[in-house]
Amino acid sequence: xxxxxxxxxKGAYEAEVSLTGKExxxxxxxxxxxxxxxKVPMCQDTGYAVIFVELGQDVRIEGGDFYEAINEGVRxxxxxxxxxxxxxxxxxxxxxxxxxxxxVIHTKIVPGDSLRIIIAPKGGGxxxxxxxxxxxPADGIEGVKNFVIDTVKKAGxxxxxxxxxxxxxxxxxEKAAQLAKESLLRELGEKSKYPDIAKLEEDLFEEINKxxxxxxxxxxxxxxxxxxxxxxxAHIASLPVAVNLNCHAARHKEVIF
Amino acid sequence: xxxxxxxxxxxDDVVEKLRIGQRVSISGTIYTGRDAAHKRLVxxxxxxxxxxxxxxxxxxxxxxxTPAKPGKVIGSAxxxxxxxxxxxxxxxxxxxxxxxxGKGRRSSEVINTMKEYKGVYLTAxxxxxxxxxxxxxxxxxxxxxxxxxxxxxxxxxxDFPVIVVNDTLGGDLYDEGIKIYAAK
Numbered sequence: 001x002x003x004x005x006x007x008x009x010k011g012a013y014e015a016e017v018s019l020t021g022k023e024x025x026x027x028x029x030x031x032x033x034x035x036x037x038x039k040v041p042m043c044q045d046t047g048y049a050v051i052f053v054e055l056g057q058d059v060r061i062e063g064g065d066f067y068e069a070i071n072e073g074v075r076x077x078x079x080x081x082x083x084x085x086x087x088x089x090x091x092x093x094x095x096x097x098x099x100x101x102x103x104v105i106h107t108k109i110v111p112g113d114s115l116r117i118i119i120a121p122k123g124g125g126x127x128x129x130x131x132x133x134x135x136x137p138a139d140g141i142e143g144v145k146n147f148v149i150d151t152v153k154k155a156g157x158x159x160x161x162x163x164x165x166x167x168x169x170x171x172x173x174e175k176a177a178q179l180a181k182e183s184l185l186r187e188l189g190e191k192s193k194y195p196d197i198a199k200l201e202e203d204l205f206e207e208i209n210k211x212x213x214x215x216x217x218x219x220x221x222x223x224x225x226x227x228x229x230x231x232x233x234a235h236i237a238s239l240p241v242a243v244n245l246n247c248h249a250a251r252h253k254e255v256i257f
Numbered sequence: 258x259x260x261x262x263x264x265x266x267x268x269d270d271v272v273e274k275l276r277i278g279q280r281v282s283i284s285g286t287i288y289t290g291r292d293a294a295h296k297r298l299v300x301x302x303x304x305x306x307x308x309x310x311x312x313x314x315x316x317x318x319x320x321x322x323t324p325a326k327p328g329k330v331i332g333s334a335x336x337x338x339x340x341x342x343x344x345x346x347x348x349x350x351x352x353x354x355x356x357x358x359g360k361g362r363r364s365s366e367v368i369n370t371m372k373e374y375k376g377v378y379l380t381a382x383x384x385x386x387x388x389x390x391x392x393x394x395x396x397x398x399x400x401x402x403x404x405x406x407x408x409x410x411x412x413x414x415x416d417f418p419v420i421v422v423n424d425t426l427g428g429d430l431y432d433e434g435i436k437i438y439a440a441k
Contacts, residue, residue, distance in 0.1 A: 018438055020278075020420075024382055031388040035333070044323050044333040044386040044406075082332055084323040084406050094293060096405040125338045125361075125383070157431050158338050158361035160383035212439030216360065216382055218420065219434020249384050 001042055004188040005225070005250050006032055012162060012215075012222040021220030025162075028215075028248060043249040046083035047121030049074045049103040052185070056112035067105055070117075075099040086124065106178065120185060120252040126163060126245040129155035132177055135239040144169060144241050145204060151243040152208050152224070157217020160247035162225045164188065165208065168242040171232040180244035183228035185252055192229055201227045225250075262416075266314025267355040269375045275421050277428040281379065283417040287316040287358075289410040291337055294401055295345040298409075302348050309400035309409055313353035318381075320358075321406035322390075331396040331412070335386030336360040339378070343367050350376040358419055362431055372427045379419035380430075392417040 006029065013025040035042035051070055055061075078085060078100035087101065088094040131151045135143045148167055155163075168179025191198040204227045214220020225248065234240065263271060265285035275281065288310050290298065301308055319339055323332030339346075339359030346357060347370040355376055360383040363371075371377060381389055395413035402408050422430045 018434070020434075027382050027385050027388060031382075031385040034391070035387040038387065040326065040329075040387050040390070041323050041333045042387055043384045044321060044335050045337070046323060082324045082326050084321060084332070086321070086406065096407070098405060128338065156362055156435075157380075158340065160360065210440035212435040212437070214434060214438055216380065217362075217431050217434065218380075219436075219438045221438060247384055 001032060001035075001249060001251050002187070005248065008188050008225045009162075009248070012225065016215070016220055016222050018214050018218070018220030020218050021215040021222060024215035024218070025222065041083060043123060043247070044084055045086065045123040045125065045249075046078070046100075047123050047251075048087065048127070049078070049100060050120045050122050050181070051103045051105045052118040052120065052182070053105060053107040054110045054116040055107060056114045057109050058113040059115050070103055070105055071101045074101050074103045115257040116254060117257075118185060118252055118254040123160075123247050123249060126159035126247040129159040130180070130242070130244045132173065132240065132242040134173065135241055137234075137237070137239050139239060141200065143239070144200070145207065147241050148204055148227075148243050149207055149211070152213070152245070153211055155245060156213055159245045160249070161213055161217055162215055162222045162248050164246040164248075164250045165204065165224050165227045166244040166246060167204070167227065167229040168244070169229060169231045169240070170234040171240060172235070172238075173240055175232055176240035176242040177244065179230040179232055180242040183230040184244060184246045184250065186228050188226045188250065190228070192231075194231065197229050197231055201229050204229075260418075265316055267316070268314065269355075272355050272375050272377055273425050275377050275424050276426075277421050277424050277430040277433065279421045281419050281421060283316065283419060284415050285413070287318050287412050287414055287417070288399075289320050289322070289408075289412060290317045290342075291319050291321050291407050292341055293404045293407040294409050295342050295349075297401060299345045299348045302352060308352075310411065312349060314355050315353070316356040316358060317349065317354060318358040318412065322396075322410070323386075323406075325396070331390055331393050331410075333386035334390045334393060336381045336383055338383075339363060346370070350374045362429075363423055368423050368427055368429065371423055372425055375425050377421055377425065378423040380422045381417070381419050389417070
């Protein structure tokens with residue numbers, strides 16, 4: 001977990017009005033300290049290994065199988081790091097693969113000669129509370145706000161609030177979902193570069209924290225630690241909106257070669 | 258806030274006195290179970306077969322821990338989301354289970370079963386898995402090792418901290434919390 005999350009726990013602790021909420025935020029800080037000290041996972045759900053690859057177009061990878069190399073890294077990391085193996089090979093037969101593979105890998109070709117790999121392990125509890133909806137263009141910004149707030153409200157205590165709310169607007173069905181996931185990679189509270197979208201992030205943050213869900217859903221004002229929105233061009237007929245919730249264990253690390 | 262100390266197994270008497278919002282600290286033996294194990298446990302109940310542990314007066318903790326590092330009893334062990342066990346939970350309360358520990362809302366069917374069979378639902382802090390692991394003193398797999406992290410463990414806990422979310426009167430702490438803190 002990054003310092004941005006730890007700092008936001010401390011800020012939320014100061015601002016929280018519910019005593020139970022304060023008590024929980026305090027426990028989350030203590031938990032992070034123990035996890036750091038003992039080098040153990042802060043949460044037992046060490047996630048689905050979601051990997052974002054940005055491959056410079058001047059890079060040449062020789063021999064072997066790049067995706068298999070990533071899976072080998074996941075296998076090694078989850079086994080040698082005493083992380084939980086949370087993946088079943090077939091969604092209906094549900095037999096554990098035993099090494100947390102395969103990873104979900106998203107690849108982008110970008111200009112340049114470097115290779116950037118981001119790992120963002122994603123817990124199942126918050127992933128399960130995520131949602132997507134194809135709105136009508138006429139639904140506009142109000143429609144978007146209503147859907148995001150409704151998704152957070154329905155999720156209630158389930159995704160381990162305080163949460164990070166990732167929103168993708170535009171593109172196609174799958175593009176919106178991917179934007180929502182990518183928005184979770186931002187440092188907590190980093191604003192959109194578009195002023196109108198930054199305003200939307202602020203408005204949603206305020207509205208979500210008025211819901212009263214609070215830490216662990218036991219009541220309070222700290223429901224979201226941040227709201228991040230990413231946008232993309234849309235079809236004249238469509239206004240896709242995806243909401244990807246992340247629990248407070250908002251983890252991601254990157255390496256650049 | 259004052260804490261009520263409980264030792265397993267739990268009697269109806271003790272469970273009926275619990276009220277939503279109370280802090281409880283549990284000591285004694287408890288059992289773990291999540292999605293895949295619940296499916297098997299309920300199949301056994303339906304076939305009239307014995308469970309891998311006697312559920313009478315017991316507690317099931319919805320958790321799939323991380324592997325224990327050398328020299329440790331268990332890895333990180335926080336609660337998982339409980340609604341996934343809702344299709345199975347009533348059958349377990351019916352055969353004598355007294356409490357479940359998890360996080361998140363329960364279905365009205367589970368809440369009604371808890372009223373009828375004198376059971377409670379408790380929550381531990383989701384994501385505080387390293388902290389919670391400190392109250393687990395012993396752990397061993399007693400059934401379904403093939404399920405990996407989903408195997409049924411017998412845990413010996415000491416002052417395991419939880420909060421009462423649903424009591425035998427049908428109360429729901431999640432509803433109460435929102436009522437107090439939602440902006441009017």
